[in-house]
Amino acid sequence: MEASSFFSGLLSGVDYRSLVDAIINAQSRPITRLEDRIDRIETRSDAYLSFKGLLSSLKDASTALRSSDAFGARTATSSSSSVSVSAANNAPVGSHEIEVFQLATAEKLGSDSFQDRSADLGLSGEFLINGRRVAVAATDSLDDIAQAINGVNSGSTASGVNASVVSVGSSDHRLILTSERTGATGVDLVEVSGGVLKSLGVLDATMSTKHITSDGALSDRFANGTQSVGGLLGLTSPPAAGAVGIGSLSVTLDLSTMSLTDIADAINAEASLAGSGIQATVVPDPDAGASVRRLDISGTTSFTDAGGILETLGFLQGGKSGVAHELTSATAFQDAGGVNPATAGTQLSQLSIGGNGAGVQAGDTLTISGTRGDGSTFGFTYTVGGGDTLQTIVNRLNSNVDGLQAGSRTATASISANGELVITDDQVGGSRLSLSIVANNENGGTLDFGAVGTSATGRLRQISAGADAQLSVDGVYLERATNSIADAVEGLTVELHAGSVGDVVAVMVGKDIDAFVSDIQAFIDAYNSSAEFVRTQLERDADGNGGPLAGDSTLRSMASDMRRAMQTALAPGVAGNLGRLGDLGIEIQQDGSFSVDTARLKEALETDSGAVQRLFGIHGAGSVSELEFVGVTDASVAGTYGVEITQAATRAQILGTGFGGTYVDDGTSDSMLIKDIASGATYTVALSNGDTLQDIIDKINTEMDTALSEIHEASAQLFSDGVGTVATDSTRLSDLFDNLGANLGVAAGDTLTFSGTTRGGATIDTQFVVTDPSTQTVGEMMATLQSAVGPDTRVYLDANGRIRAEDQETGSSLFTLDITSDNAGGGTFSVGTIAAVQEGRTTSGIVAVDNGGQLELTAEGYGSNEGFEISFLAGGTDGSASLGVAAASYTGLDVQGTIGGFAATGLGQLLTGDADSAVEGISLLYTGSGVGSVGTMSVSRGIASLVELAADALVSSDGGSIDDLVEQGQRNIDSMESRISTIEDRLARRRELLLRRFLAAETALARTQSQTDYLFASLPQFNQNER
Missing domain, CATH: 2.60.40 (Immunoglobulin-like)
Structure with missing residues (x-):
């Protein structure tokens, strides 16, 4: 302010600024008193918040202790490391004997050898791997196929199969399929179209019945019996429609349009016309889900099909036999004429090579050496005798003394239809089989077998077989697909690690007394911590000094409520022999804390853990079996209430x-x-x-x-040309046409927007930008769309060229989808509207x-x-x-009635006490059909439940007492800070006023002084003038 720029009392000699400060300081004493009060309130609030933290811990410990499963913990022990066990709360206490005969193993399959893992294989078609569709294009390499297989091993319906490419050598690469799941089911492979699996060598050409029954066979499992099989499997190129052989019947089937029900009808119609006893029925499979259906064909076990229809349905399956290692001579011999291939009976002297006689004569020798499949060596010299044939050499090679048939890993020599010497390992799989034949031609002949090289590499298609675990539990034989078994004994999980016949493992399940004691001790410790806090806060020292809450009656009242809950005694009818904490060895001490006699507590838990649970938790029981206790709320009052039913639920x-x-x-x-x-x-x-x-x-x-499952389908079809060829994943975007034969004109710069909601309700908002329609394909667009919708819904281009979205699980769905294009390049790309063609339901x-x-x-x-x-x-x-x-x-009708004479509301068979009464929140289930007085419902609250309620009343974020106190304190602080502000404003104005007044006085004094000085200065002149 202007006044503050002057020096204080230069003329008067009075330091009026210090005088004003003293006046203002004297008048500021109310501010100091208010600030002291604020400090005390804040300190008090901090103390209450500390108390709240302790009570929150106590509440948590109380909640854990009063829950219905608080005393259900179990221990499980095994007498051997070959079996480990764990027990849930519902596991019955007792002992079990487990004998493990065989562990579950996972299947592993291998393909043929390929020279280049990244080269186009020229294979195209579809196959199923554990029910998931895999599409292969002609441009796909071995690595691409592995990637495609791994791509379906994701989401809620993951295939459970991993694919990898193993490089045995620089020109020997093999596809390996490994099941993530153990069990005899293993890797389920279905050749749908194109023969890809057989071309890869994962399956052989043999077929066998897959699911044999006593009088026929079952199909694979399908989500329902009403949708087309091709649609259920999501096939874009299902097997071509054609005739299949079922017993003596020839039935024409089309999987792209026919459902299981349609197929059954077609089979039954043919059987009826032929007077055959063959019958087809669509049957449920409860073990796989309520909606799952299978086709059951009875009356024949003969199934033939060259087009893959019955294999796709799951009646037939491809073989997984191993390949035997085979050697073949480079020379193909002819008979004497040099025209026809030699046979095993051709005499050696009549052999021709390349149309010329070999000139073999008696006395010529062959030096033969090699290794059998296991690497063991053999060798001998063969001398040609008169009349010897190729079979004579074969017989010598097959000697069980020193030839191929000797030892533990044998092989067999033979002559092929082409006149070649062929050596075949008698065992499938990898082999070290080799052979060298040197013709010494002592008589000037030209016999030469040539190099005997590998014509078929020995390998196992099934590198390791999937197998179920085999065991017995308490003498009952079991088979399970996994080594982790949770359904043999209720609540008990058994992990198998090893075992053999005769090794019996003892398993013990008991109450986890130590866990019970730990939970109770945690509860007592939490209470003692809160009690100790109260004690130190309330007490004063000899001088009367104490903590911020010393003498606080509210804190004392809170502590009293908590102590009262801890000292509750249950009614004798509920408690039995354990009605108070003291009966467990938990006694209150002189300082208000509780001590635990662990030995007595353990004894009570071992003797009657149910009574201990009632002492701590919430308990309810009906007097008749038709009355079942369901639960209570915090407002419910313990007691025994008569139940009156005026209307039973229907x-x-x-x-x-x-x-x-x-x-x-x-x-x-x-x-x-x-x-x-x-x-x-x-x-x-x-x-x-x-x-x-x-x-x-x-x-x-x-x-x-x-x-x-919910299915959505686009209304418009996509074609790959103007004459109606349906588009596929490999169709280039520039080659897309509509149903009228017009090119859609997809151009670089076009942006496709995918919007909607996923099955679970999450937002879909993704864009696909066209950069080069001449190279980008429909498959790339669909991959972006699949990523946007997530793994719970599968999107694909169906056999009709429509975009289709199918939930992978049954039940209701929030899925919606819209696909739009800005057609920035002037095109007309559109898939139409995408609407539900099948609503999801349970x-x-x-x-x-x-x-x-x-x-x-x-x-x-x-x-x-x-x-x-x-x-x-x-x-x-x-x-x-x-x-x-x-x-x-x-x-139906809801149950109606009263509980303890108080109004109650029914919903189905559930009757719940209305608000603002003692029975508020008490819920019971009445399963009877009679009316009138049907019995009583007794409800008790144990100590942990009462402590939980008492603590919650103090610490709840929704109107808890401590928060109310802290908030009231804050309101008081806000009020006092407002008063301080008002006082400070008033004193500032007062200071300014005083300063101005002193300044005015100083100014007046200066003016008077100036006048005085003038008069004094003028006085001599005045006197002179007077003269």
């Missing part, structure tokens, strides 16, 4: 009337639509003229048991039965939220009236 049900035995309609089937109210899914059943009641029941129950619990010759439908669940809606859709003439079931909505 399930939705409809019983038809007037059905005459068969459905009456015209030749076009009607549709019965049944909507499951709980899930919102709709199930459609075809009703055909002549259907019996059992036919209709079977159709309904089959449909209800069928879960579906199975339904709605069941159809025959009740007195009438159709009865019943929902699985109880209550008003469970049930079904029935409607009909006429195919031609509406015959639905003949079924005797009305189109309407049918729901």
Whole structure:
């Protein structure tokens, strides 16, 4: 301020600035008092927050101790390192004997040898590997195929097979397939089209029945029986439609359009025409999922098919036999005429080579040496005798004394149809077989076998076989696909590491008493820490000084609530012999803390862990079996309450009337639509003229048991030329045409946008930029799209050239997809709209039965939220009236009643006490059908539960007492800081006023002084003038 620029009291001699400071300081004492109060509140709040942290730890320990599984921990021990075990809380206490006969192993397969791992193989087609489709193009190399196989080993339906290329040498490269999963099932390979697997040498040319039954065979498993097999497998080039042999029947099948149901109908139609007993039925496979279906063909075990249809269905499978190492002589001998190939019976003297006689004579010798498959050597000299034939040499080579048939790894010599000497290892797989034959031609002949080189490299297609684990548990023989077995004994996981017949491993499962003691000790320690804090805060020293909360009545009250909860005693009817902490050896000490007698605690836990659990946790029990305790909320009050039922819960049900035995309609089937109210899914059943009641029941129950994955399909097709050739993944973007034969004009710079939501609801927002349409392919675009939608949904270009998106799991889906192009280059690229052609759904619990010759439908669940809606859709003439079931909505009734005389709300069979009553939040399940007074429900809260409630009331972030105190303190601080600000503003103005007044006085004094000085200076002049 202007006034502050003057020096204080230069004329008056008074230091008025110091005087003003003293006045202001005197008037600032209220600020100091307020600041002291703020410091005390902040210190108090910090102390309460420290207390809150201790109570939060106590609450966590209480929650862990009062939970239903707090005393369920188990220990599991094994008498041998060959078997390790772990036990969950639900594992029964006891002992078991385990004997391991065989470990589960994983299958490993190998291909033929290829000279260049990165060269185009010229193979094209599709195959399935553990149900996942792999497409191969002619430009793919061995490395590319390995990459494609690994590409399907991802997501929720990963194949479980890893592919790698092993380089044995610079010109010997092999594809290796290794199953990630153990078990006899191993690597399931299906040759769909193009013969890729056989060309790679992973499968041989033999075929065998895959899933043999006692009177026929089963197909592979399929997601449902109503969708085309090609669509279910996502095939873009399924086997061509054609005839297959099923027993004596010839049945034409087309997997691109036919479902399992269609195939069964076609087989049965042919069987009927032929008067054959062969029958095909679509059957469920409950072990693989409620909706999974298989085709069961009975009446024959003979299946033939040259086109891959039955192999794709899973009735036939390719062989995985090994390859024997084979040697062949470079020379192919002819007979005496030099025209026809020599045979084993051709005499050596009549042999010709290249049309010229070899001149072999008696007495000529052959020096023969080599190694057998195991590397053992052999050698001898063969002397030609009169009349000897090629078979004579073969017999000498096959000697079991010193020839190929001697030793443990034998081989066999023979003469081929081309007149060559052939040596074949008698064992498949890798071999060190070799042979050298030197013709000495002592009589001037020209006999020469040439180099005997490898004509077939010995190898194992199945490098290691997949095998199930074999074991016995308590004398019961088991087979499992994995060495980790969790379903043999409830709650017990068994890990197999080694074993042999006769080695019995003892396994013990017991209560984990040490874990129980540790949890209880943690609870007591947490309480003691909070009690110690309270004690040190409340106490004062001899001078009356204490902590920031010394003498705090609120803290004292909080501590009292916690101590009261700790000292709770359960009612005798609930507690048994353990009604208070002291009964466990947990006693309160003089300082308010609790001590634990570990020996007594362990004894109580070993004797009756259930009673210990009731002492700490929440317990509820109905007086009759129809009353089941479900749970409570924090507001629920412990006690015994009578249960009065005024209405028992019911399930939705409809019983038809007037059905005459068969459905009456015209030749076009009607549709019965049944909507499951709980899930919102709709199930459609075809009703055909002549259907019996059992036919209709079977159709309904089959449909209800069928879960579906959601499928979306583009409305527009993509073609690779103007004459209707469907586009594939290898089609270049510049070669895309529409259904009218017009090129879509995809140009560099075009941007395709993929938008929508994934199956789980995440946002899809990805772009694919066209840089060079003459080299970029549809497959590259689809790869970007697949990456955008994630592994839960598979996107592909189907056999009709439409983009198709199929969820990999059944059930409801949030999947949506839109594909747009900005067509910046002036083109017309579009896939149309992408809409659901099949809604995803789970199975339904709605069941159809025959009740007195009438159709009865019943929902699985109880209550008003469970049930079904029935409607009909006429195919031609509406015959639905003949079924005797009305189109309407049918729901069940919710249970109604009271608990302890207090109002309660029912939902299905669940009855829950209403708010603002002692039974608020008490939930029970009434499974009976009677009404009236049906029994009582007793609810108790143990010590840990009560401590948890007490602690929660203090530390809850939603209105907890400590937060309220801290927030009130902050409000007080805010108010005081506001008052301080007001006082400081007022004192600043006061200071300014005082300074101005002193300045004014100083100014006036200066003016007076100036006048005085003037007068004094003027006085001599004035006196002179007077003279």
